[in-house]
Amino acid sequence: MNNILRNKAKNIGFLRELYRSYTQKHVKNKLLEGVGELKSMDAASFEKQQTTPFKNLSLENTEKNRQVVNDPGFKIYFRSQENNSHISVTDQFNGAPYFTRQRMLATAYNYIGLENLKNYSMADLAGSCGYYSFLAAPFGFDKITVLEGRKEYEEQFSILREKTAVNSIDWNQKDVTQGIETYDVVLCQGLLYHLYDHLGFLSMLFNKTKHILILETELSGHKGFLNYSKYEDVADNRQGLAGIAMYPSYLTVISLLKTVGFKKITRVAPPTDVADLHGYNKNRRTMLICEK
Numbered sequence: 001m002n003n004i005l006r007n008k009a010k011n012i013g014f015l016r017e018l019y020r021s022y023t024q025k026h027v028k029n030k031l032l033e034g035v036g037e038l039k040s041m042d043a044a045s046f047e048k049q050q051t052t053p054f055k056n057l058s059l060e061n062t063e064k065n066r067q068v069v070n071d072p073g074f075k076i077y078f079r080s081q082e083n084n085s086h087i088s089v090t091d092q093f094n095g096a097p098y099f100t101r102q103r104m105l106a107t108a109y110n111y112i113g114l115e116n117l118k119n120y121s122m123a124d125l126a127g128s129c130g131y132y133s134f135l136a137a138p139f140g141f142d143k144i145t146v147l148e149g150r151k152e153y154e155e156q157f158s159i160l161r162e163k164t165a166v167n168s169i170d171w172n173q174k175d176v177t178q179g180i181e182t183y184d185v186v187l188c189q190g191l192l193y194h195l196y197d198h199l200g201f202l203s204m205l206f207n208k209t210k211h212i213l214i215l216e217t218e219l220s221g222h223k224g225f226l227n228y229s230k231y232e233d234v235a236d237n238r239q240g241l242a243g244i245a246m247y248p249s250y251l252t253v254i255s256l257l258k259t260v261g262f263k264k265i266t267r268v269a270p271p272t273d274v275a276d277l278h279g280y281n282k283n284r285r286t287m288l289i290c291e292k
Contacts, residue, residue, distance in 0.1 A: 054134070112289075195240065
């Protein structure tokens with residue numbers, strides 16, 4: 001009798017799992033309806049259009065400047081080399097981790113339209129030293145504002161603005177989870193997964209974005225709706241300020257964006273001629289253009 005009951009329980013469990021898989025597939029297909037795909041521009045087009053302000057940067061070799069260029073947040077984007085009186089800084093180095101994202105962002109800016117950008121303001125949320133804001137400036141934005149919660153990045157930003165003479169960018173210390181001003185374009189990279197209340201945060205961004213949200217985030221890697229939480233050390237300036245982070249799945253992000261009201265969502269695919277080191281095609285990261 002016990003064996004019969006056990007077999008029935010196994011069969012019920014198996015059928016329940018089949019039904020769950022079917023319904024999730026149905027929901028997945030429905031969620032992904034209308035989500036577009038945008039191929040990244042090719043290398044030649046990117047090189048022709050790219051204007052980097054970070055060529056041949058040189059700082060006076062002082063203890064203060066050495067502290068700035070050795071900060072973990074600065075070293076992610078740049079490499080520095082000391083000589084007798086100067087420190088040479090460059091973002092052109094072997095293994096530079098963000099060239100893929102640069103090309104994806106250039107693709108997004110061209111999608112929005114360079115003529116439109118001339119009249120658009122942009123906020124760069126959790127923009128640290130403003131690295132991506134400086135790279136966005138040549139595309140013609142009317143005004144760019146870096147909003148960053150950690151005070152230590154202001155000094156790095158000030159040095160970069162002085163040396164590049166790009167004056168169309170401002171930097172403000174701001175806990176962006178508490179709300180922001182209204183901007184035409186909001187750039188939100190590498191931030192969502194450091195937060196826990198994704199629905200509340202994305203709802204705020206929807207209300208404060210006039211036209212376009214460019215959302216880039218790390219993901220849980222799950223093909224369905226499984227998210228996972230993680231403790232973060234708030235003393236580490238490359239981690240979040242909330243203490244508890246939540247890594248969403250790709251489907252979760254799409255669902256939340258549609259829930260808060262974005263009408264059109266387009267995924268930016270990574271360049272095909274560059275190794276997908278960050279897992280953009282493997283549910284590990286994504287970049288989405290979200291239109292109201």
